[in-house]
Amino acid sequence: MTLLEKINHVRDQFNTDLERISDLKSWEELKNTYLGRKGLVSKLFSRIGDVPPQDRKTIGQALNSLKNEIQNQVDSLHQTLQEKVDESHDVDYTLPGFPIFKGSRHPLTQAIDEMLSIFARLGFDIAYGPEVETDWYNFSSLNLPLNHPARDMQDTFYVDEGIMLRTHTSPVQTRYMTQHKPPVRIVAPGRVYRNEAISTRSYCMFHQIEGLYVDKNVTFADLRGTLELFCKMYFGPDARIKFRTSYFPFTEPSAEVDVSCFLCKGKGCRVCKNTGWLEILGCGMVDPNVFKAVGYDPEEVSGYAFGLGVDRSVMQKLDIPDIRMLFDNDVEFLKQF
Amino acid sequence: MKVDLNWLQDYVDIDRPLEEICNLLTEAGLECRIVESGPRVPEGVIVGEVISVENHPNADKLSVCFVNTGEKEPAQIVCGAPNVAAGQKVPVAMVGTSLTPDFTLKKAKIRGVTSNGMICAEDELGLSEDHSGIMVLDESCEIGKPLNNYLPKTVILDIDLTANRPDCMSHIGVAREVAALTGKSLKIPDITHQETGPDIHSLAQVVVLASDGCPRYTARVIRNVNIGPSPDWLKKRIEAIGLRPVNNVVDASNYVLHETGHPLHTFDYDKLAEHRIIVRYAEEGETFETLDHKERTLSRNVLLICDGKKPVAMAGVMGGLDSEISDNTVNVLIESAYFDPPTIRKGSKQQLLSTDSSKRFERGTDPNANCVYAQDRLASLILELAGGNCAKGMIDVYPKKIEPLPITMRFDRLKKITSLDISPETCRTIFESLDISVQSMDDQTINVLAPTFRPDLEREIDLIEEIVRIYGLNKIQANSRLQFSMSETVDPLNPFLNRIREIFVGFGFHEAISNSLVSQDMANAGIWGYAPVPLMNPLSIDMNYLRTDLIQPLLHNLKLNAARKRQHVRLFEIGRVMEKDPLSETTVREHQNLGVIMCSDMWDLHWLRSPAPADFFFGKGMLMRFLDNMGITDISLNNTDFHPDPYRIFMDITSGKIQIGKIGEYQPEFLNKYQLEYPVVILELKLDVIFELRKEVFKYKPVSPFPSMTRDISIVVDKNMESETLMKEIHQKGSKFLKDVVVYDQFMDDRKLTPGKKALSYRLWFQSDERTLEDQDVDRIMEKIFNILIRKYGAQLR
Numbered sequence A: 001m002t003l004l005e006k007i008n009h010v011r012d013q014f015n016t017d018l019e020r021i022s023d024l025k026s027w028e029e030l031k032n033t034y035l036g037r038k039g040l041v042s043k044l045f046s047r048i049g050d051v052p053p054q055d056r057k058t059i060g061q062a063l064n065s066l067k068n069e070i071q072n073q074v075d076s077l078h079q080t081l082q083e084k085v086d087e088s089h090d091v092d093y094t095l096p097g098f099p100i101f102k103g104s105r106h107p108l109t110q111a112i113d114e115m116l117s118i119f120a121r122l123g124f125d126i127a128y129g130p131e132v133e134t135d136w137y138n139f140s141s142l143n144l145p146l147n148h149p150a151r152d153m154q155d156t157f158y159v160d161e162g163i164m165l166r167t168h169t170s171p172v173q174t175r176y177m178t179q180h181k182p183p184v185r186i187v188a189p190g191r192v193y194r195n196e197a198i199s200t201r202s203y204c205m206f207h208q209i210e211g212l213y214v215d216k217n218v219t220f221a222d223l224r225g226t227l228e229l230f231c232k233m234y235f236g237p238d239a240r241i242k243f244r245t246s247y248f249p250f251t252e253p254s255a256e257v258d259v260s261c262f263l264c265k266g267k268g269c270r271v272c273k274n275t276g277w278l279e280i281l282g283c284g285m286v287d288p289n290v291f292k293a294v295g296y297d298p299e300e301v302s303g304y305a306f307g308l309g310v311d312r313s314v315m316q317k318l319d320i321p322d323i324r325m326l327f328d329n330d331v332e333f334l335k336q337f
Numbered sequence B: 001m002k003v004d005l006n007w008l009q010d011y012v013d014i015d016r017p018l019e020e021i022c023n024l025l026t027e028a029g030l031e032c033r034i035v036e037s038g039p040r041v042p043e044g045v046i047v048g049e050v051i052s053v054e055n056h057p058n059a060d061k062l063s064v065c066f067v068n069t070g071e072k073e074p075a076q077i078v079c080g081a082p083n084v085a086a087g088q089k090v091p092v093a094m095v096g097t098s099l100t101p102d103f104t105l106k107k108a109k110i111r112g113v114t115s116n117g118m119i120c121a122e123d124e125l126g127l128s129e130d131h132s133g134i135m136v137l138d139e140s141c142e143i144g145k146p147l148n149n150y151l152p153k154t155v156i157l158d159i160d161l162t163a164n165r166p167d168c169m170s171h172i173g174v175a176r177e178v179a180a181l182t183g184k185s186l187k188i189p190d191i192t193h194q195e196t197g198p199d200i201h202s203l204a205q206v207v208v209l210a211s212d213g214c215p216r217y218t219a220r221v222i223r224n225v226n227i228g229p230s231p232d233w234l235k236k237r238i239e240a241i242g243l244r245p246v247n248n249v250v251d252a253s254n255y256v257l258h259e260t261g262h263p264l265h266t267f268d269y270d271k272l273a274e275h276r277i278i279v280r281y282a283e284e285g286e287t288f289e290t291l292d293h294k295e296r297t298l299s300r301n302v303l304l305i306c307d308g309k310k311p312v313a314m315a316g317v318m319g320g321l322d323s324e325i326s327d328n329t330v331n332v333l334i335e336s337a338y339f340d341p342p343t344i345r346k347g348s349k350q351q352l353l354s355t356d357s358s359k360r361f362e363r364g365t366d367p368n369a370n371c372v373y374a375q376d377r378l379a380s381l382i383l384e385l386a387g388g389n390c391a392k393g394m395i396d397v398y399p400k401k402i403e404p405l406p407i408t409m410r411f412d413r414l415k416k417i418t419s420l421d422i423s424p425e426t427c428r429t430i431f432e433s434l435d436i437s438v439q440s441m442d443d444q445t446i447n448v449l450a451p452t453f454r455p456d457l458e459r460e461i462d463l464i465e466e467i468v469r470i471y472g473l474n475k476i477q478a479n480s481r482l483q484f485s486m487s488e489t490v491d492p493l494n495p496f497l498n499r500i501r502e503i504f505v506g507f508g509f510h511e512a513i514s515n516s517l518v519s520q521d522m523a524n525a526g527i528w529g530y531a532p533v534p535l536m537n538p539l540s541i542d543m544n545y546l547r548t549d550l551i552q553p554l555l556h557n558l559k560l561n562a563a564r565k566r567q568h569v570r571l572f573e574i575g576r577v578m579e580k581d582p583l584s585e586t587t588v589r590e591h592q593n594l595g596v597i598m599c600s601d602m603w604d605l606h607w608l609r610s611p612a613p614a615d616f617f618f619g620k621g622m623l624m625r626f627l628d629n630m631g632i633t634d635i636s637l638n639n640t641d642f643h644p645d646p647y648r649i650f651m652d653i654t655s656g657k658i659q660i661g662k663i664g665e666y667q668p669e670f671l672n673k674y675q676l677e678y679p680v681v682i683l684e685l686k687l688d689v690i691f692e693l694r695k696e697v698f699k700y701k702p703v704s705p706f707p708s709m710t711r712d713i714s715i716v717v718d719k720n721m722e723s724e725t726l727m728k729e730i731h732q733k734g735s736k737f738l739k740d741v742v743v744y745d746q747f748m749d750d751r752k753l754t755p756g757k758k759a760l761s762y763r764l765w766f767q768s769d770e771r772t773l774e775d776q777d778v779d780r781i782m783e784k785i786f787n788i789l790i791r792k793y794g795a796q797l798r
């Protein structure tokens, strides 16, 4: 290609590129590409020495006219673009942006998920069980034989003779153990049901997370360690826990666990009713009768179990005064989370 | 259960702060709360000391006192009481105190002398009727302190007992725990009563025909009692724990019940036919009127106490009207028995009658020492309070003695469960402090006899719990490093559900959680047509079935939101729906579903775009985007046979031949009823199926580096021609170069088109993986597409 042909090629290229310029930024690039110190036009000028002397004048004129042409077009384009920018200042940018819909997860599934992911870090897998249970799984296998007074602790909805809505997530323990050999390390989230009058504090349905660890040489100290870690991870690193002896037929020794109030840090406030403590879960060492029911040897293995009420703890954390608000599904309530 | 602190101190010395006792009991399993009761005066009444008393210059009966109330200057107070004297500590109502709701004390001039307060008499403070003079306080009261600090208080320990500890349903039982926890000894009152009457066997006879239900029955008879009111000390104690005093015999019986925990029954001896007690089961259909004036029809499992002719009590549950102690009672028969716990529980359940007594028997009372102690204690108390003479001896029908259970505890087992190193000696001390007698012990094991008042102690693990709870549960500390076997499996379901949640939250939906319990109508209206599952004992008629779909509960939520005039409602829920299935272990099959409901514009009101209601096609678009996200292909939507009336559109969603869900939109009439502003779009998907069908790992597909070309075509076809059919045809003829087709316009205007026709516009994208396509490549393909559309479907080009 001769230099003259190259000049024409650059002109064509410039005209094509010019079409694409729509804002000041790309204009700047265009200007640099063609008119910059190392731009295409400069490059052409630098090659004028290669041209035979007799042609230099013609080529020089052609180059100059290309440079002027480009310069003029670039300048006039700049003016046009600048005008556009000025015009656009008339738009009122304080008008609101397009309303993207807000979606939200239910506070309960958020809390359940947060807890499950903490337990996942502590090596627990997730297990599930049916919401409609047999008497054997819901009661008998958990050391609650027929006519046991402790059955009164849980008012039960019956679907059929010996078939009920599970009153706790504990039947997942015995379901899982009948199907798996130790070691077992699971958490089981889910809905549970109690036939209790509905009020601000109690609903016929709520959510629990059950935990179970069975292995050789599991002690109450392991239980305490796991729950302390969980509480620090969930409530914050300064959370402390304390145990109170309690009674659940499927664990022994059994305990209720209180965690230092997340709001007042134990000083006492409205949320913790001035005690500085919040009741969060029940737990204990798995009762030997439960092991016998699922065919484990209580002399070989030991274990702990715990059950955590999610709804109560969410209500405390979010300061929700009435449990029914969790199940009304008013969008004004839900969209806050 | 209420325990009177004062009363408790009869049995154990308490020398620690009450708070501490309360915490100890709570940690040991007796959840305890301190409740104080007693007279209270307004806060502004404080203790003052009379410094001087002078006569009032203008009134004979009044005096002017200077009283030290703890302020810098003594207060000048005019007083009319005759007994006021210098040096007395007295209650002073300060200016500003409201003594009654409509009397607030002000600074006043009484006969020309300023009075800054009032020295009070008991009646003025509402403490008694006494108006003989001002109240004079004890020397030890501190000046300036509220009077309330010095008024007598009843302190009650309100204890929430667990079902396994019937032994603690009494003052002695709680005292035993306090003694064990604080290292004190338990003091049980001695009984001394004189038996001056004839031999009891000459007065009464007891026949137990149901010794399985009633292993032990004891009776005493006291004759010639004087029924009358109880003395003050007894009334006070009975009232302190929330009972109403009746008469000395009944109150004594209640007193012993709450002292020992053993329920007793007192009969009017003369009302017992033949002076006989017969313990037997009821005949089927036998009737009996209990103390609560209810005529009860009994079944065979109800245990009865009868006299020679008729029932006189439902054993261990409630007595009858006829044989009750009355003001005219002269002779009393005391029953102290041990009833079999399941027998009492069955009877009480069957009669839906739960009493303080039945609760104790069904949890387990003591057949041995305490049964007899309670009997003797009541006899001696009745003699003391109501006089009379006690027959010699006690009838005791106890054919088969219930022996205390021997249990062995291994020390290494204790350590294995608790991780605590507790010395054998400490274990022995703890057991003995709980009246668990230690039979023998070496360095490996300890052998004990579980007392019969502790039915909860049966196994080694029960003893381990006793040791830990007395030793201190919180002495078990976490190891500094946890060691455990990690689970080797990872549940895939929860991440799957969370992904779905995130997708729908991204679509602008709120996650709902609805009650699984619904009305029969809602259960029957379920979109799957599942056989509904009723509850045998529902809370209410609105909640007597399990839900059979998620749409009905979501509609219920929509109605609530509509009633509150919420603007846009977009909800989704992940949860189970239930179907009756006789073949299932639980008679119910549970399906995990996703339900979606929307009644909303496509966007909130905004200046940039005019409102557009989200309709069926919005729902369909969302569905397709979701299924695409799950990697589910070969989807078709077909009208279903199942047409519950309110739907306008209702379609089955299938992937291949597998049903995965349903989608629909409600008829406008439905909207009018609830005054909704938008169509109601519903979608329910079977997540169990989608979980199986989902493809999570997509194989990478090469991306073409060559530019694509677009072509638009507009055709006119019959109105009933399905656009999806044409779309499939276009795809087929489009060759490998056709990458995508979109319908971008549909047009039906009989004025502009031949009637019965519609116009459809498609945009097609072509691209090659190997080269830049030329116009003629694409023209050739377009030709083929036109031809097939014209020949096969009678399409015309526009």
Ligand SMILES: [Zn+2]
Binding pocket: A261, A262, A263, A264, A265, A266, A267, A268, A269, A270, A271, A272, A273, A274, A276, A277
């Ligand atoms: Zn607090």
